[in-house]
Every structure is written in C-alpha cells, then in structure tokens.
Amino acid sequence: MPSSLSDEMGFHPCHLWVRRCSETGEAHVGLSDFAQKQLGKIMYVDLPQAGTSIEADIPFGTVESFKVVSELMAPVSGVVLDVNGSLKGQANLLNDDCYGAGWLVRIRVDENADLSPLLTADAYMQMLGAKAR
C-alpha cells in the first residue's frame, strides 16, 4: 500500500479517501492526513465487520482520539471485504501512515456507485486551503 497521495485517490469532503483498483473494482478507504492531524493522537477505531454494506455519506464507523470521537463518513457505497486488523491495538498507524498501513477498510465498490462527487487530491487540498483562508 503506497504511503503517499496518488492520482487514483478520491477524497470525500469529510476527509476520507478512496483508492480504487480499476481492474478488481475493489478499493481501500482511509482517513486523510488533515483529519488525523486535527484529531491528534488516535486511540481506537470502530469499524464494521466484513460483509457489512456501507453507504456513501452515511457514517460507517467512529474514530477516537484523546480529544474527540468522530464519525467516519463513507466516501462511497460498497460492501466491506476486509478490515485493517493491524489497527486493533495499533490505532496510531492512522497517525503514522494514514495513506498506507493505516488504511481502514477494503471494500467492493457498488457497481452503480457514483464516484464523481469525490475530489481529486489537488481539489481536496484546495478545499482545505480555502477553509483555512
């Protein structure tokens, strides 16, 4: 899993990313670097079991840091194939490598899922810049 931003990544405005494999229709979902920095030290992530359907723009889990508990908004609809087991007991992976080893779930993206609302990495960065301004 690459640990940096890449062209095939799409970003949800609620700070989750999707990295889709066009051949398999599967995708990894994770938390953006901006989000992990805002949250601070992450202690626990509560994620759905494999087989659970998730729906775009609907919370599918929570992330707990020392400061806050935040809902994780599904960036796209699909079915959870796998949960990152490494996060159990090592939630700090989200702080240390949010685009790589700290991925959250692997999903099968719904065939009819609309990925067009997702932002490119550049657009996401611009959104953050605009917010900061």
Next chain:
Amino acid sequence: MNHIIVLGGGPAGYVAASHAAAHGARVTLVDPKPLGGTCLNQGCVPTKVLVESCSLLEKIKRAESFGLQFSGSVAGNWAAINRRSASIIEMLGQGIERLMEDREVTLLRGYGELVDAHCVRVNDQVVRADHILICTGSTPQADPQFNIDGATIGTSDDLLAWESLPRSMLIVGSGIIACEFAFVLDSLGVDVTVLASGPRLMSHADKDISSVLQREMRKRGIKVQLNCRIQSLTHTEEGVSAYADDKIVGSAERALVAVGRRANTVGIGLEAADIRTNEWREICVDDVLRTNVPHIYAAGDVNGRSGLAHAASAQAKLAIDHMLRREFSLLDDGAIPVAVFTNPEIGWVGRTEHAAVGDGLSVEIGKFDLRGLGRAHALDEISGMAKVVVDKHSGELIGLHVIGPHASEIVHEGALVIQRNGKANELFRTVHAHPTISEGILEAVEDAIGQATHKPMNRQRSANALQLI
C-alpha cells in the same frame, strides 16, 4: 394502633417496615431469608462489590499510565472477591436487622401466605392485620428452553454462588444485568460473548448511550451478537452451545441467562384474598400502590412497575403514607434515575430522544463528549458522553443521559430538575465546579442552545434557542 403486615424484607419491604414503624404503626415483617432481599443478597450490592474490584484491578494494570511504578502481578481472585462481598452483605444485613429492632418491628422468619384478605399464615402462626403490603420481589426468569442447571447454565443468582469462573461465557440477554456482568467477567479474564435478541444493547436506554456502550464492549474484545434471539441452550461436552434459527450461534464453557425477572406471586395466597394480577402475574396496583383489595398494597418488583431497588423503596414509602393517611406525593416514574454499573457507568433519568420524538414532542438535543473534560483525562477514563433532551417549546429538561465516570452519581442533578418539571436553564444557570465530570452535563445543556463552551459554536441553534435560556 394500625397493624401492618409486610411480606418480604427487601428494599421495598424493610424500608416500608421502617417507615411505618417510625410513624407509629405496629409492624410485622415476614421473610424467610436474610433481610435486604435480592438487592442486598444477590443483586445490587454483591455486583457492585464485583464492579469495584474489577475497576481497581483495571486501574492497577494501567498504573504506568498514571506515572506509577508497580512491580509484580495482579489478578482477580473470584473466591476472595466473593468473601469480601459476603462480609459486606452480612454487615449491611445486620444493620437492617438492628434497624428493625430499633423500630420495634416484629420479624417473623418464614414464608408468608395470605389465608384471607386480612390474615397471613407464617409457619404455623396466623397473623391478622389492618393493612398488608406485599413486597415479595422477583426472581430471574428461567425459561425451560435454556436448560438452566445452575452449574453450567445459570442465572445471576447462580453465577454469584459459583466457586470459580469459566474461561469463556455466553451471556443471553442485553439488559442491565447482562451488560454489567459482561464487563465484570471480561475484566476478570473471561472470554465473553453477549447474545442480544434486539438490534441494540440496553434497548430502554437512549440510542446514543447504547452505541457508546457497544463500542466500549468491542474495544475490550467482548463479542456482541445483535438480533440473535436464542431458541435454546444445550449442554455439550465442552460446556454449552446456543441455538438461534436452528444454528449454533455461540459456544462456551458456561452460560449466563439474563433475560429478565419474574414477579414472585406464586404461593403467597393471592387467590385467597382475590388479589388481581396481570398477564405476567404481576400484582395490579393503582397510583398509590393499592391492589384491587383496598387495604392490601404491593410495592417493588412484585407489581412490575419498575425493576429498580430505589423505585421499590420509594413505592413502599408512598404505600405506607397512603395507608397511614399521611400526606403523600405520587411517584413520577419518569423522574426515577437509572444507574448501570458497566464500564463506563451509565446514569439516566427521564425520556430518551427516541421516546420523546415518538411522543410527538419537538426536542432540542445537547451532547458533550466527556473527553473534553480535564477530570476525565485525570481519571484516565475519557470514554463517554452527556446528553440532554429538552422540550423545544417549554424549555423543560425532559431527559438526561450520561455514560462515563461517576454517571450513576451525577445523574441526580437531572432527576432534581425533571421531578419538578424544571427547565434546562436551571442547569445552565447553575455553576458547576471545576474540574468535575458534572461539567459535561453543563456543556451538554449549553450545547442544546448552541453555546457549549468547549465545542464549536452552533450559530443557527444558538439563534433559535432563546426560549431555552
């Protein structure tokens, strides 16, 4: 002098006896078992002893995070914890007996059975009274499909008497008793699986509180299966298996069945006095706890109105006040606080958001995550939240829900406001000491009007919430 017979010496019965005697009545209290009832002997008190041992055990294990050096190992010792529990129960039970002596209550040891509407037989003796108060309590529900044998498959009564704990346990149920034991057993190293028939734990709690509770269970590795209605439990070579939809949904060394409690109304002579019961064989009572026989009352679990010890005591006092023609206030069940000793603790009073909306009320909700509080961090217990439900039109506080450290203690400020139909602004205007967990309640009320000090300001809500302040 008015003579009152009280059947049962639990938190309804002994409190009634004490209250009646203190106000001049002659009282006979009948119970075959040690005074204190289920609450003291098999319920609230022994389980809280367990909870405190577990709480300390977990804190010691986290000593390093408090900057403390701890050498050596620490582990729960079930037998030793039970010995501590037994000694506390004995001490408190003796205290109740001394209280009865002090009030000159006549204590009859034996099962009481009504022989008619004025007389109770205890052993070979028949005692006549002007009034009778039935407080015979409840026992754990033990439906035949669960094959309860007390040793491998047991109720909470059985579990507390076990000499050792298994390595793994199924818990059938999702209410207060099931959830409290899930945390206790997990803390003592038992691999716990909770099998809940509904879509969430603690179905009568606020949904947000249930969510946090469930997350805390998952965090600890307690397995939770929802929508899992158990058909049967069967004994196996390894222990026990649970079946739902004709499939095995869980197996463990032992199982705890915590699916509710049943009123103790069999064998107490209700038929002899023509006392009416409902379809669950709970005694039907009116607002002053009077049965259909005007001089016979029923308080506590036996009437099915509430399963809480403190509600039973309050009911008992009301019944006695009515019997003795003293001034009385009716009980508002919606203002009775509920305390659940999970980890984190839960305390709530009043309506849930779901119930209020279901009743057609327009509500404003305020929430505060307790990890925003300095005290929570000092305690190293940051999980939890405070939530208020406020009637949007009247500004009345109609629900307070807390999950977090000391929740069972701090919920009472909400009870005080709700029992007098007070407004949320009474909490808003009350200065809360710092640093305390109670500040979370203040922040939740402030959040309901968009002005929580330690949350981003909600300008729209703030502008719309003038009537609340």
